[in-house]
Amino acid sequence: MSERYQPALLLEDIQHNLAAIHARMQAACARAGRSAQEVRLLPVTKTVEVDRLRTAYAAGVRQMGENKVQEAHGKWQAMGDLTDLQWCVIGHLQTNKAKVVAEFASEFHALDSLRVAEALDKRLQVLGRSLKVMVQVNTSGEESKFGLEPAQAVAFVKQLPAFSSLQVCGLMTLAINTSEESRVRACFRVLRALRDQVQQETTYAGALRELSMGMSGDFEWAIEEGATTVRVGQAIFGARALPDSHYWPAQ
Ligand SMILES: *Cc1c(COP(=O)(O)O)cnc(C)c1O
Numbered sequence: 020m021s022e023r024y025q026p027a028l029l030l031e032d033i034q035h036n037l038a039a040i041h042a043r044m045q046a047a048c049a050r051a052g053r054s055a056q057e058v059r060l061l062p063v064t065k066t067v068e069v070d071r072l073r074t075a076y077a078a079g080v081r082q083m084g085e086n087k088v089q090e091a092h093g094k095w096q097a098m099g100d101l102t103d104l105q106w107c108v109i110g111h112l113q114t115n116k117a118k119v120v121a122e123f124a125s126e127f128h129a130l131d132s133l134r135v136a137e138a139l140d141k142r143l144q145v146l147g148r149s150l151k152v153m154v155q156v157n158t159s160g161e162e163s164k165f166g167l168e169p170a171q172a173v174a175f176v177k178q179l180p181a182f183s184s185l186q187v188c189g190l191m192t193l194a195i196n197t198s199e200e201s202r203v204r205a206c207f208r209v210l211r212a213l214r215d216q217v218q219q220e221t222t223y224a225g226a227l228r229e230l231s232m233g234m235s236g237d238f239e240w241a242i243e244e245g246a247t248t249v250r251v252g253q254a255i256f257g258a259r260a261l262p263d264s265h266y267w268p269a270q
Contacts, residue, residue, distance in 0.1 A: 026257035047242035063252030086110025111165040143184035158206035159195035189229025207244035
């Protein structure tokens with residue numbers, strides 16, 4: 020699959036890839052009868068060096084998604100001059116790293132424990148910041164993936180209003196790692212149904228509307244199943260050197 024993602028080094032490569040992805044997103048929205056404004060592209064920048072991130076910024080990128088806190092924090096510091104650039108932490112977080120996320124991130128897509136919610140909230144209160152968060156759900160049942168089991172999600176979300184610095188805005192998932200369309204779509208459908216249930220059964224109601232789902236290999240299916248944010252890395256920046264399992268350890 021990786022051979023499809025050519026390295027994008029120059030401004031025009033990145034511009035070309037962004038335009039192609041936006042066109043595919045629009046087509047997927049049209050197929051699903053959705054407005055293109057409903058779906059946001061979050062460029063995922065893990066392993067991409069700062070020089071190329073500055074090029075992406077020049078191409079118009081204003082949000083970057085990173086799954087490892089340390090890498091994201093270092094890049095935030097290195098690009099501190101770009102004051103309108105926002106950082107979204109999209110990978111599993113251990114409690115002891117929560118205070119770093121609270122310091123610089125605009126969004127956190129992988130909330131899956133009350134201890135992390137509490138640690139984030141505490142630090143955010145001290146800093147006078149707030150953070151958009153999405154709750155990660157393991158919709159594939161794969162043991163390698165983080166996130167709550169679908170059956171735990173509603174009860175979990177019901178506890179989150181206690182953490183007033185967290186703007187709980189949606190759910191996030193990684194679909195099963197297969198090219199079988201029906202099995203990938205099934206993961207996205209589980210997340211969407213859960214989002215609808217959470218809206219009905221918690222005080223967040225319509226404020227919790229985001230579905231962060233879909234990556235380079237499956238973002239069109241995700242959009243057809245209701246995604247509001249797609250997290251795309253390799254289709255913008257080129258293939259990563261190592262398989263994804265390398266980038267998804269606990270941190
Ligand atoms: C790396 C990553 C992505 C993007 O994957 P690509 O294959 O590069 O599009 C999306 N979400 C998470 C959580 C990731 O770690």
